[in-house]
Amino acid sequence: MSIIRIKFIKGNEVKFISHLDMMNTFQRAIRRAGLESEYSKGFNPQMQMVFGAPLSLGFTSEAEYADLSFVKDYEPETIMEKLGAELPSGLDLQEAAVRKSNKNIMADISFAEYTFVIKGLEDLNDVGKSIMDCDELMVEKTRNGKTRKINIKPLILEFETAGSKGRLLAVAGNSGNLNPRLLSEAMSIKYDRNIEFTDINRSRQFVERNGVKMNPLAKEAMETK
Amino acid sequence: MQLFMPRCMEGNEMSVYIDDKILLGVEKPARYTGGEVNSIIKDHETTPIKFAFCFPDVYEVAMSHLGGQILYSIINDRSDALCERIFAPWTDMEKAMRDTGIPLFSLETKTSAREFDCLGFTLQYEMSYTNILNMLDLSGIKVRRQERSQDDPLVCAGGPCAFNPEPLADVVDFFLIGEGEEKIHSILDVLGKKLGKEESLRLLGNIEGIYVPALRDENRVLKVKKVIIKDLDTAPYPEKPIVPYINIVHDRTMIEVFRGCIRGCRFCQAGFIYRPVREKTPDLLVEEAGKKLDSTGYDDISLASLSTSDYSKLGELTDRLLELTNEKNTGLSLPSLRADNFSMELMDKVQKVRKSGLTFAPEAGTQRLRDVINKNVTEEEMLKTAEIAFKGGWTTMKLYFMLGLPTETLEDVKGIADIAWKIKQVYRQHGNASKKQLNLTVSTAFFVPKPFTPFQWEAQITTEEMTKRQQYLFDLLKKANIKYNWHDYKLSHLEGIISRGDRKLGQAIIKAWEKGCRFDGWAEYFNYTKWMEAFDECGIDPLEYTGERKESEDLPWDFIDIGVRKKFLLAERKSAYENATSPNCREECLACGAACFGGGVCFEHNQN
């Protein structure tokens, strides 16, 4: 039995495939590859796999992660080769390694970095700094039909702009999550104009060990809790 | 009339660009992005023959269609041809396309529909006709063939509804009557010659099974004989079907075990137009299943045929498929089984744990009426099967019936409620009633007289009668506390008008589309009032089309030869009125005429 953590790219071709459909896509690819997956017990056996935080429809990513459970002790290279060959274009396997820690990727991810193009900033200067310096950044969030005001500032770790390009490092995962679109809404309110992010790409994700951010496939991350 | 002028393509640019913003604004954008596993992208520059397989419905429906996948793989297997898919955009996407001037495009390379040599539509149901017009319009192609130019692609159509082509004869350049696999190569060869439209159509008209309306315009007497694949074992099947990203109607590996149906239910068009029944051998089917599972990664196989129980080697096939599915950790589903003991045993073998719903389609409520329609199932058989099923732990059952069948009386309608009630009693006696209630549903559809059936001369009951009978049944079932699903009678009425339509009726279809009708098969978009206005404005009396036809009359589809003789259909009609059933093809051959194709069930006895 082995649990293999993979890192993959979700490219332009598949950015409109939902999280659920992408999971289905991986399941079918694993079957085609002839890899022996672990199944849940019971009525309706499900392939055992855990994906990191879902990516919004329309976003690309250079850093998606999943933990795949197999009945056999596969070498990461086998997974790279066999699964890699069966994934549709747009989904590109980057790395694979055996996970020994018992914390799955979903529970493990703590931070995510995004890059994007910002529209509507033209005549504003030092936007990055002024966002980082403000005490609170309020925005309305609607969930289950209820709208409430929330302050997203504590979720922002880094934000910078260069020309029309932007970069955001934010809290992600179970302890809170910031969708870059929410930031653009908050900025629209703050600057009283329509600010939009396009070409949003998740560029990196991190787990945390003893207060240190690290690559989810780093040896230290894969072996300790 | 042309409603839509797509934005001009710049220079040689044939690919359509769709902004992310548009895709983010529509439901399920993956309907439009393509790139699925096993989809095929070829170079337009170096591939001379460009064919688009067009399905006039939304992606999820289109991708569940087996025939489309077959055609796709046959064409793409040729080095000189390419086939891409074009489906009807859902209304939200259509609006975005019209607002921004995006023409209809293919999923594979986002090539504008107009750039293809031929657009091949499949006609699965009449309610998709307005979608065809809409798709042509979205492509910047005029809907009437007479108004189109040399540069426009040829528009062709096939599928079951093509057996009565006249309602669309002013829209479609040529029809393929019968099974597409048989003649697709001849069609592609003509397209490959790159001749002018007229010349191409003349050549196409010489191919067996092809009907070119323009040639009929010239008043030439035409007889078009359907084409079929004589030996299904030699027919190509897609070894690598496309695997959609999003959930579709049939999200599984589909295996066609045979074509046609031996039964000859007198209302059923498929039972006649696909004659004779032709089977594939178990060896081939098991091989096909294995290849398809390996190439798709699906976790379920389903047998797709009209009445799976009639496969002559069903026991052997399911045993071998079960071996395969156990080995590969996948499931097997068997839809459209008959309500008999053997089928129940099979279901038990296949679904060891999950007892999903059981479906019976007695179609009529009394034995007399079942004899009229030649549905050879008795009440006793049904109750016996229900007993076995309930003892075996089944708790859900669906019953399908038709209302308005020829000679039907309220007595027959009451029979529907009676059967349902008796099944309830069987559950009370033999089922697990103390633990779980029986989940029983009765569904009814209205009878629609179809061309090439023994009932092609019958009247469809009026809308007043429809509501009356439906209400009567509703009250009875309500009293018995049984769930009831019914069809919209307006939709059945419209289907009744179009299915036996002629060329004149085609004008009303175009009119209805101009008034905004599309997705007529979808309750949320079906607009009965607009359709009735369209008939009115075209001077068409719907009752003329739904009424009884004289046996001496020339019917609009008489020039199509399906092998089965009109004389046979008449004899079957006569038997119906005598409450007399007919044997199925395996019990006794009634020499319907389909033996002229030289294969299938008609020759099974000679082989043994």
Ligand code: SF4
């Ligand atoms: S010729 Fe006989 S066996 Fe063949 S389809 Fe007709 S009735 Fe059936």
